[in-house]
Amino acid sequence: xxxxSGIYNLNNNPVSLETLKRFTDSMVHRGPDxxxxxxxxxxTLGLGQRRLSILDLSEAGKQxxxxxxxxxxxxxxxxxxxxxxxKEELQQLxxxxxxxxxxxxxxxxxxxxxxxxxxxxxxxWAFAIWDExxxxxxxxxxxxxxxxxxxxxxxxLIAFASETIAFKNLDGFKRNINGDRIKEIVENSxxxxxxxxxxxxxxxQILPGHTLTIQKGKxxxxxxRWYDIRAKIKEANTNSYEENVKSFYNLFENACKxxxxxxxxxxxxxxxxxxxxxxxxMVNHIxxxxxxxxxxxxxxxxxxxxxxxxxxxxxxxxxEVVAEKWGKENWVCTSNNMDHLAQELEQVTIKFDTIxxxxxxxxxxxxxxxxxxxxIVSLDGHGVDEMLFGYRYMLDKLFxxxxxxxxxxxxxxxxxxxxxxxxxSNRESVxxxxxxxxxxxxxxxxxxxxxxxSLLKPIKPKVDLIKIPNESNQLSDDLYxxxxxxxxxxxxxxxxxxxxxxxxxxxxxxxxxxHSVEVRMPFMDYRLVEFCFQLPVEHKLxxxxxxxxxxxxxxxxxxxxxxxxxxxxxxxxPLVSWFNNELNNYAQELLSTSELDLFLKELNFxxxxxxxxxxxxxxLTDALAVQLWQAxxxxxxxx
Numbered sequence: 239x240x241x242x243s244g245i246y247n248l249n250n251n252p253v254s255l256e257t258l259k260r261f262t263d264s265m266v267h268r269g270p271d272x273x274x275x276x277x278x279x280x281x282t283l284g285l286g287q288r289r290l291s292i293l294d295l296s297e298a299g300k301q302x303x304x305x306x307x308x309x310x311x312x313x314x315x316x317x318x319x320x321x322x323x324x325k326e327e328l329q330q331l332x333x334x335x336x337x338x339x340x341x342x343x344x345x346x347x348x349x350x351x352x353x354x355x356x357x358x359x360x361x362x363w364a365f366a367i368w369d370e371x372x373x374x375x376x377x378x379x380x381x382x383x384x385x386x387x388x389x390x391x392x393x394x395l396i397a398f399a400s401e402t403i404a405f406k407n408l409d410g411f412k413r414n415i416n417g418d419r420i421k422e423i424v425e426n427s428x429x430x431x432x433x434x435x436x437x438x439x440x441x442x443q444i445l446p447g448h449t450l451t452i453q454k455g456k457x458x459x460x461x462x463r464w465y466d467i468r469a470k471i472k473e474a475n476t477n478s479y480e481e482n483v484k485s486f487y488n489l490f491e492n493a494c495k496x497x498x499x500x501x502x503x504x505x506x507x508x509x510x511x512x513x514x515x516x517x518x519x520m521v522n523h524i525x526x527x528x529x530x531x532x533x534x535x536x537x538x539x540x541x542x543x544x545x546x547x548x549x550x551x552x553x554x555x556x557x558e559v560v561a562e563k564w565g566k567e568n569w570v571c572t573s574n575n576m577d578h579l580a581q582e583l584e585q586v587t588i589k590f591d592t593i594x595x596x597x598x599x600x601x602x603x604x605x606x607x608x609x610x611x612x613x614i615v616s617l618d619g620h621g622v623d624e625m626l627f628g629y630r631y632m633l634d635k636l637f638x639x640x641x642x643x644x645x646x647x648x649x650x651x652x653x654x655x656x657x658x659x660x661x662x663s664n665r666e667s668v669x670x671x672x673x674x675x676x677x678x679x680x681x682x683x684x685x686x687x688x689x690x691x692s693l694l695k696p697i698k699p700k701v702d703l704i705k706i707p708n709e710s711n712q713l714s715d716d717l718y719x720x721x722x723x724x725x726x727x728x729x730x731x732x733x734x735x736x737x738x739x740x741x742x743x744x745x746x747x748x749x750x751x752x753h754s755v756e757v758r759m760p761f762m763d764y765r766l767v768e769f770c771f772q773l774p775v776e777h778k779l780x781x782x783x784x785x786x787x788x789x790x791x792x793x794x795x796x797x798x799x800x801x802x803x804x805x806x807x808x809x810x811x812p813l814v815s816w817f818n819n820e821l822n823n824y825a826q827e828l829l830s831t832s833e834l835d836l837f838l839k840e841l842n843f844x845x846x847x848x849x850x851x852x853x854x855x856x857x858l859t860d861a862l863a864v865q866l867w868q869a870x871x872x873x874x875x876x877x
Contacts, residue, residue, distance in 0.1 A: 240301070241268030241288040241400045241751075242313040242387075244366050245408070246279075246375060248454055249394040253277060253284035257409045262286030264407045265400055267589070268315075268751045276302045276311065278368055279454070283375065285366060287313045290754055292502055292615060293321075293533075298337035305345035309370050312348075314341050315400055316363030316385045317758065319496040322532055324358050348376075353449060356464050360496065360764060364444065366398065375452040381465040381764050382621075382735075383431075383446030384743055390440050391458050398444075401748065402436055403591040414439045415876065417840075420593065424841055424868050427595035431740035433710040433717075434461075437592055445714055446740070463716040467735065467771065471727075475772040479787075482777055485769065487791040493763035494520045495534075497617055503537035505613040507604045507757075508569070509809055510543065510556025512785060512800060513619030513628075517760055519795045521617055522564040535615070539568045542607040542616070544600055546573065549812035551600070559797050572607030574599055579816065580824040587874045589752050594745065594871060595864070600811040601749035609753040620746060621761040624734040625770040626778045626785040630659045630806070633784070635729050636775075637672065641679050648775075649676055654782050658804035726775050734767075813863045818856040826853050828870060837869045837876075 243262040245253045258275050266273075269288025277284050287301040302313045318324065321340035324347060329335070333346045340361075347355035348367055353376065362384035367376045377398065379387050389398035390411060397408055405413050419437045422429045430436060434443040444450055447465035452458065475482065498504060498521060506518040518541055525538055541564075543557040554571065561569035575582065579599070586598050608616050623629055627636070633656040640649035653672045660668050710717060720731040733739060750757045760766075770778075773787065780786045782804070789801050817825055828834045829846045838846055843865045852858040858866070 240290050240313075240315045241265030241404075242301075242315045242364065242366065243286040243399040243404060244313065244375070244397065245284045246396045246452065246454075247282045247394065248396065250280070250282055251394075252281040254409065255284070257407075258284035258286050260407045261397070261399065261404055262288060264404045267754055268400060270754050272300060274301050274313075278311065278370065279373060282454075283368065285311065285313045285368065287315075290614065290756060292317070292500055292756060293340055294338040295501055296337075299339045299341065301341060303337075303339075303341050303345065305342060306349050310345050310349055311368045311370065312341060312345050312365055314344060314363065314365035315387075316361060316365070316380065317497075317756070318343060318359045318361040318363065319499060319758075319763075320358075320360040322499070327358075353378075353451075353464065356449075362759075362762070364400065373453065377444055377450040377452070378464070379444045379446055379448055381447045381467075382743070382762055382767070383443075383740055384747070384759065384762060386744065386747055387444040388436065388441055389444065389450075390442070392440075396452055396458070401591065401751075402438060402441055403589065405438070405441055413441070420872065421841070423593045427593070428737040428741045429705075431744050432736035433706060434713045435707065435710060442709075442713055445717075446735070448714060460715045461713055463714060466716070467731070467768070468718075468720070468722075470768045471771045473772070474774065475769070475777075479777055482773060483787055483790045486766075486787050489763065489766045489769055490516075490760060490791060491520060491524065493760040493766055494617065495524050497758040497760050497763075498524065498535055498538055499533040500535040500615050501533070502535065502615060503540070503613045504535045504615045504617060505538070505540035505542055505608050505611060507608065507616050507618045508541040508543050508557045508560060509619075509807075510553035510558075510560065510800070511619070511806065511808075512788065512796070512803065513622050513761065515556075515560045515619075515796050515800045516788060516792045517617050517619045518560060519564065519792065520760070523795045537613075538617075539565060540611055540613060541569050542604055542611065543569065543571050544573065544604045544607065544809070545571045546600070546812050546815075549815045551807060551810060551812040551815075553807055556800060556803065559799055563797055570607060570611055572603055572610070574603050576820050579820045583821070583824075584874055586749075586752065587871055588877075590748050591875055592744075593868060593875075595741075596813055597811040597816075597867060597871075598745060598749050601745060601809060602752050604809075605750040605753040605755040605757075608750075608755050614754060615756045615758060616750065617758050617760065618746070619761060620742060620757075620759045621734075621739065621767070622770075622785060622788060624739045625730060625761075625767065626788060627655075627730070628784050628806070629733075629738075630656065632729050632733065633659065633779075636726060639725055641675060644679065644683050646676060646680050646683070649679070651776075651779065655779050655784055658782050659784065659806060661805055727771070730771070734771075813867055814858055814860055817853065817858045817863050817866065822853055822856065825866060825870070826850060828873070829853075834869055834873055837872045838865075841865075841869060841872065843869060 269290045271291040272289040275286045285302045302311050304311050318340040321343045325343045328346045363380045364385040364387035416439050434445045448461040450461045545554045546552040637652045657669045720728045777787050793801050
């Protein structure tokens with residue numbers, strides 16, 4: 239896991255080594271264990287890397303790395319978890335290796351299979367390969383965009399890096415915030431990531447599952463899609479539920495097992511929710527069952543939990559249940575320093591370098607805790623919510639969709655699940671409200687007028703339309719569209735590939751890498767993802783639960799109270815509590831400045847007197863807390 243960079247001068251001017259170093263070293267937090275810089279093509283191309291050593295800690299793992307007598311060079315960020323199996327296949331084909339890294343395996347695979355080598359890899363990656371013979375620069379990103387890769391281009395320059403903040407250090411490039419994009423992101427914090435956009439002019443992303451091949455003297459082509467989930471899930475899974483539970487378990491176990499390959503210790507970020515508890519429990523289960531897995535980390539039982547005492551975000555009691563099952567001596571709790579919260583907020587926000595829906599302090603604190611335990615790899619539970627209807631808003635969409643098409647039985651199934659996602663104090667009222675809606679539809683459906691209406695004018699369900707800017711269409715040769723799939727699948731596919739998950743992946747990458755910690759996500763194993771997207775809805779929802787198949791798959795290794803827990807808190811900062819308490823004076827002081835007043839007006843928010851009054855009374859509402867935070871966020875990255 240690293241920070242990578244590249245500068246390619248298309249006008250034949252040499253790349254300054256000092257510029258390349260400054261560009262690369264601005265991401266030292268991504269790779270504190272070493273650095274490498276190389277110049278190619280008459281010094282018009284520079285590749286850089288900041289190294290975080292995880293596999294083969296020796297100098298043999300240094301990058302940029304070469305292969306085939308210097309024909310191929312790579313700068314690479316990520317992990318190929320099945321590198322042992324791919325390496326064995328390549329050795330049988332005659333390839334020899336000088337290191338024990340997955341990096342060299344990528345180079346050999348590219349030499350053997352060309353661009354199709356990507357289909358061989360199970361992992362997360364963003365890399366650039368320079369072919370000295372063909373004079374081509376090949377950029378590639380993993381299937382789901384777990385690892386980031388940003389780039390800018392002009393008629394005379396192409397530059398890329400792992401973070402947008404690096405472009406502040408690129409000579410000749412002026413980094414400007416795009417006002418229209420800011421308004422889009424304030425309106426919808428999930429608007430950009432899955433479409434390859436950023437809040438900055440002329441800084442884009444290599445899209446998930448895409449490649450970009452650059453040759454001097456040729457115009458920059460569109461990114462080319464190499465991975466397409468649509469082709470993988472055309473046929474529905476028709477196995478029995480029991481068969482699928484077993485298959486899910488086996489896939490999940492292997493996904494965890496190969497992600498335990500490491501030459502340094504591992505830990506898990508344990509929130510106390512089902513997803514992180516499942517990963518942590520499976521890691522411990524594998525570790526206790528066998529220690530003969532090749533390259534398996536010797537130490538992998540630590541769990542880190544971020545706690546927020548006295549707030550509704552605190553889930554310590556649930557994490558403790560899981561910690562007790564696997565050994566409480568391995569459990570560590572971490573919390574924000576309330577005495578320096580404002581200072582930490584600004585430091586984290588500056589490094590985060592975009593507009594976020596909530597302060598990232600809560601997430602960065604987890605990985606600060608991981609690093610404080612002398613651990614630099616964390617196995618986490620991200621990705622499964624977006625595949626198995628883990629969020630309440632998904633169930634809302636599904637419920638109203640079934641009502642709209644008159645599917646009473648399915649609406650009742652969703653209602654049973656949806657009610658359980660609310661806090662216990664609200665469930666009775668929610669149940670009555672949803673039940674009333676079902677009764678109204680059922681009454682209308684059974685009436686003569688309703689039957690005639692359905693015959694004469696069939697109901698067409700409302701489908702969420704994804705707004706795709708022209709810029710995004712210009713980036714890719716095949717942007718994702720999911721209209722051909724049933725609406726139930728569209729909800730999940732849009733969230734997984736376009737909306738929520740791409741944003742969360744960005745958040746956790748930047749939050750973890752601020753503390754030089756690599757995050758591995760077993761649920762994001764492409765085999766498990768493809769399997770889940772083929773499942774019928776009834777295997778994802780049922781018996782009053784979301785993520786039904788996951789719960790049944792892990793019920794033997796995860797405590798029953800966690801498996802049956804339905805109310806979801808989620809990881810995030812307790813924004814209202816902070817503004818009404820620890821950050822109260824800080825926020826009031828900022829509101830007294832003309833700069834924040836300006837940003838409030840630019841974002842079309844309320845007059846600052848509205849925020850001041852509620853802050854002084856310590857009655858700031860959720861909506862105004864989010865607005866105030868976004869204005870502070872905007873101000874901070876503008877400085």
